[in-house]
Amino acid sequence: MAETADAPLVEVHRGPIRECVHRGHAVIWHNDAGMIGAWGNADAYVLPRSSAKMIQALPLIESGAADTVGLTPEQLALACASHNGAATHTDRVTRWLSDLGLSEADLRCGPQEPSDIPARNDLVCTHTAPDQRHNNCSGKHSGFLTLSKHLRAGPEYIDPDHPVQRAIAEATSAVTDEAVSDYAIDGCSAPNFAGSLSGFARAMARFAAATADGGARQAAMVRLREAMMTHPDLVAGEGRACTRLMRAMGNGAAVKTGAEGVFFAIIPEHKIGVALKISDGATRGSEAALAQILANIGVLDRAHPVFTELTHGPIRNRREVDTGHYKVVNDLAKWRP
């Protein structure tokens, strides 16, 4: 990430004061035409964090593992999810692990308090500690375990040299057209492979342009994007931007947030991929910028409340007083494909 090359993308205003600014990088890639839009540094070197879960799920399908155990579209959506830890998510993870002959103890993602309030309150009031199924990445890890079992590999599937992670590194390199040389450890303890933002946008454009009869990789891409768009509630949860945006767009796009201000989108009808990163890591900045780009491309209705809320607000305080708003800047709102 070249800090000198990032661009102001989203401002936060309170009363008459511009209170904050979120700088970042964004790339819009058309599968045939190449890069059709960029702000900041298109070659910014980033960790995709959870926005790469669709890429991380490719080997699960391409290996035959998913079909061997009969994974459903719901499970594929969960494999790409950063979920809220609601019962709808954890119940499915519990059954998935059980179907594999495994249990919560086989996960390596670590425990996390659910962001879903009813689930959190239920744990608190029954004096039950959250476990690894509540981790927002437990679907991804269930996918990892499914692939690991299929490959007859060892239990430490998060080791960077484990066959599961080697397959993910290879898939990442193939879909981004870049050698994968660096990784960091993610919040869920899995390796997260670094790459350029343009490489990830190119990968998302491939997901967008993929066809069911285009070979094993493209067929896997189609199944993952369709699973996400069909089950937006499983990809995140109530109140979350991914879920709300996918619901608002019908089958217009599959979108996935990542920690530290990353957001990727797959827009099949336009064969377009989007990858953006807010330099400071702010989720509110990534959500505003992505919603604006989705509207510019024409898949998100500007009249939909989620567009207005994410790109403008209002920002309300604890008495529901309107105290400020967001503003997408740097001509991001004017760009058209």
Add this chain to the structure above:
Amino acid sequence: MAETADAPLVEVHRGPIRECVHRGHAVIWHNDAGMIGAWGNADAYVLPRSSAKMIQALPLIESGAADTVGLTPEQLALACASHNGAATHTDRVTRWLSDLGLSEADLRCGPQEPSDIPARNDLVCTHTAPDQRHNNCSGKHSGFLTLSKHLRAGPEYIDPDHPVQRAIAEATSAVTDEAVSDYAIDGCSAPNFAGSLSGFARAMARFAAATADGGARQAAMVRLREAMMTHPDLVAGEGRACTRLMRAMGNGAAVKTGAEGVFFAIIPEHKIGVALKISDGATRGSEAALAQILANIGVLDRAHPVFTELTHGPIRNRREVDTGHYKVVNDLAKWRP
């Protein structure tokens, strides 16, 4: 805030990748020598948010209201607090309101779920909604009510034209040496008066250099800074940077965070004030930068765990794996008074 003039202050690294950067403005002001350190734009025009609570509490003392009802140092610390809503905070607010012949319904800050986990869990499991006493600003608002009663003013003490807020605007102008012309509505519905970062650093230096026999304003400044340093647990709460830093420094400094990346400090033994603002609003950035400045000035021991944790980390994930660290940049770590 001139976005072109802010400076990178704190980086976030994960594995081999620089994942995020926090830009901002910081000013160090000596009461006799003037500005002795600055990064970014010293004249950045900012909302001080909760970092200005010491200024907002000046009229409470200067008017005689505090002494008329016999406010204790604990109550003065609460008047400057953004507290966690723990029982230690809300019990004191309840008694304070009762002593005034008032109740929770007289507050205008709005309800807020406590960040204190035992208090939160107690509310959740007794199916009790949080009320306005749990709002992190309820101590400040109790101070406003104390002053309002003393002035025999009306109940809507958060109106910008209410005598309480007019007194605060005048005090803000006097201690910053700047005309106050703009305000925004804060999260707690009170007006928050804007000013330059250098103006606020100058104000904090005045708090630092104030003496008990220097007149009514200086005496009020001494009482507020002493109350904060004596009761760091009441200014924020367990686990919070303000509380931990003040405990680590003994009576070395009074420090106060504010929303959207603001942090102010009062350092009496050096007659120094500090005011900083992270442009993107990140608390982690403001905490790292402030801890570094406090150590540079010599009031925070570099060997203390809170210094290491706030300026470096490590950043640990949900399995307590060390995944990254913070790095204070732009020669901020090299600066000395």
